[in-house]
Amino acid sequence: MVEVLKSGLFSTIQDLGRFGFQRYGVPFSGAMDAYSSKIANTVLGNNENDAVLEITMTGPRLLFKTQTVICLTGADLSPKLNDVSISLNKAIKVKAGGVLSFGKLNYGYRCYLAVLGGFQSESVMESKSMFSNVTKANKIAVGDSLKINTASIFNLEHNATLKVNTNHFKSKTIEVFEGPEFESLSDSQKALLFNQEFSVSQLNNRMAYQLNEKLENNLAQIITSMVLPGTIQLTPSGKLIVLMRDCQTTGGYPRVLHLNELSISRLAQKKPNEKIRLKLLKQ
Amino acid sequence: MDFNLKYKAYGECSILIEWPNEINEIILEDVLIFKNSIANNYVKEVVEINNAYNSILIICKFTIDNINDEILALKSIYFNRKKVGHRNQLLWKIPVCYDAFFGIDLEEISAQKKLSKSAIIKLHSQAIYTVFFVGFLPGFLYLGGLDNQLHFPRKSSPRMEVKKGAVAIGEHQTGIYPNVSPGGWNIIGNSPIEFFDVSKDEPCFAKSGDKIQFYPISLNEHKAISELVALESYELESEVING
Numbered sequence: 001m002v003e004v005l006k007s008g009l010f011s012t013i014q015d016l017g018r019f020g021f022q023r024y025g026v027p028f029s030g031a032m033d034a035y036s037s038k039i040a041n042t043v044l045g046n047n048e049n050d051a052v053l054e055i056t057m058t059g060p061r062l063l064f065k066t067q068t069v070i071c072l073t074g075a076d077l078s079p080k081l082n083d084v085s086i087s088l089n090k091a092i093k094v095k096a097g098g099v100l101s102f103g104k105l106n107y108g109y110r111c112y113l114a115v116l117g118g119f120q121s122e123s124v125m126e127s128k129s130m131f132s133n134v135t136k137a138n139k140i141a142v143g144d145s146l147k148i149n150t151a152s153i154f155n156l157e158h159n160a161t162l163k164v165n166t167n168h169f170k171s172k173t174i175e176v177f178e179g180p181e182f183e184s185l186s187d188s189q190k191a192l193l194f195n196q197e198f199s200v201s202q203l204n205n206r207m208a209y210q211l212n213e214k215l216e217n218n219l220a221q222i223i224t225s226m227v228l229p230g231t232i233q234l235t236p237s238g239k240l241i242v243l244m245r246d247c248q249t250t251g252g253y254p255r256v257l258h259l260n261e262l263s264i265s266r267l268a269q270k271k272p273n274e275k276i277r278l279k280l281l282k283q
Numbered sequence: 284m285d286f287n288l289k290y291k292a293y294g295e296c297s298i299l300i301e302w303p304n305e306i307n308e309i310i311l312e313d314v315l316i317f318k319n320s321i322a323n324n325y326v327k328e329v330v331e332i333n334n335a336y337n338s339i340l341i342i343c344k345f346t347i348d349n350i351n352d353e354i355l356a357l358k359s360i361y362f363n364r365k366k367v368g369h370r371n372q373l374l375w376k377i378p379v380c381y382d383a384f385f386g387i388d389l390e391e392i393s394a395q396k397k398l399s400k401s402a403i404i405k406l407h408s409q410a411i412y413t414v415f416f417v418g419f420l421p422g423f424l425y426l427g428g429l430d431n432q433l434h435f436p437r438k439s440s441p442r443m444e445v446k447k448g449a450v451a452i453g454e455h456q457t458g459i460y461p462n463v464s465p466g467g468w469n470i471i472g473n474s475p476i477e478f479f480d481v482s483k484d485e486p487c488f489a490k491s492g493d494k495i496q497f498y499p500i501s502l503n504e505h506k507a508i509s510e511l512v513a514l515e516s517y518e519l520e521s522e523v524i525n526g
Contacts, residue, residue, distance in 0.1 A: 133461075258293065
């Protein structure tokens with residue numbers, strides 16, 4: 001068990017998502033930065049779909065009641081085990097009674113905590129990813145007991161720190177494909193999309209990231225159709241909205257661009273006001 | 284009749300198929316027949332095939348290497364599609380309490396539209412609605428067939444919290460909020476039944492192509508049905524409408 005002493009800003013259990021239930025209006029969900037959550041599981045020799053704790057901006061305080069091995073990836077939130085700083089991207093033994101805490105955010109926005117064997121929380125529709133009205137809770141709360149397996153063998157063979165591509169956190173480049181309504185844009189609108197920097201708005205969550213800069217347009221709304229995580233919608237008022245992992249299954253705004261999978265993960269590590277630059281990929 | 288369809292790559296793993304820009308049941312019928320044919324004949328491993336009013340999205344398990352090959356395969360499936368193995372369509376009878384306790388916007392619609400509340404209830408419950416698809420929220424049905432006389436604009440500022448089961452009108456659409464959520468539609472009643480139940484094998488009873496009809500119930504009946512629903516012993520009425 002892991003007892004939640006403090007919840008942090010928004011900490012939520014996620015695997016890689018809930019697939020095959022869009023026809024019921026159920027979003028995919030899953031780790032916002034799937035790239036980092038896979039690394040955390042890989043370091044521990046877990047299945048890459050095992051459930052991890054996604055920690056956003058401000059970390060929780062967690063008491064381990066059973067011994068295990070953990071790995072933290074993604075954002076650097078100055079993690080400490082029993083008040084001693086620990087490394088990211090490395091397997092770390094935790095004894096029963098160990099307290100994991102976090103401090104200052106140095107880079108990135110979301111940190112991933114994997115435990116040996118993954119978090120053993122309830123699985124609904126083939127996934128442990130938390131989402132309102134699908135799972136009982138959409139985030140962890142003070143007093144929660146998170147179920148984990150007790151690691152029986154307590155010797156770590158692989159002691160190496162994994163080298164993570166820091167470009168994932170530093171690069172401004174977000175790679176996109178043309179979206180289904182891209183051709184409705186004028187040449188000058190297309191040029192504006194790729195020749196200027198955009199920045200992440202304060203309005204960002206697991207459902208969507210809004211961008212601060214607008215793109216004037218007079219595109220008509222579309223007949224409600226399917227949308228996917230990574231789709232960039234353009235609203236009549238010119239707002240660009242990047243849909244993220246918890247996005248609705250359908251929408252009525254023109255879908256002008258679509259992020260590739262790695263860029264969704266990359267954008268998930270951007271803080272409000274951080275700059276991005278869109279780069280068009282040919283399909 | 285064959286429609287002129289558009290096929291587009293959508294992201295790394297998905298293919299979008301689009302019909303002409305219209306909402307009608309002829310298109311829905313063709314969408315559902317093609318969707319069924321894809322499910323039966325498309326060789327690529329798919330995660331899910333989903334549809335909306337005039338579109339199908341095929342989400343593949345792996346990255347699509349050559350979109351043109353996939354489009355050719357899909358076109359061939361379209362031209363050979365047959366209306367076989369199409370699931371029976373059902374008409375679901377949905378109880379709705381239109382009492383002022385739930386129907387908090389009935390008064391305003393009545394005043395603006397110069398229609399009595401009982402006329403609104405009659406128009407709303409005599410129509411047979413088509414379920415086009417489920418989207419927006421888990422268990423939210425996109426319904427077609429609202430009487431023109433009941434079209435009513437969305438509220439200028441949405442409510443922060445709409446009750447679970449709220450039956451509402453927004454522009455030319457009517458729908459039921461499957462769970463508590465913010466919402467900008469005008470609330471005319473409440474249904475005590477579950478529109479999304481994760482504990483069931485089929486979390487939503489209604490599917491794309493099914494029909495829905497509402498019938499008015501009293502506050503007491505609403506309470507009684509709610510209790511049965513909570514005990515999981517309420518049986519929703521339905522009938523097969525096509526063979």
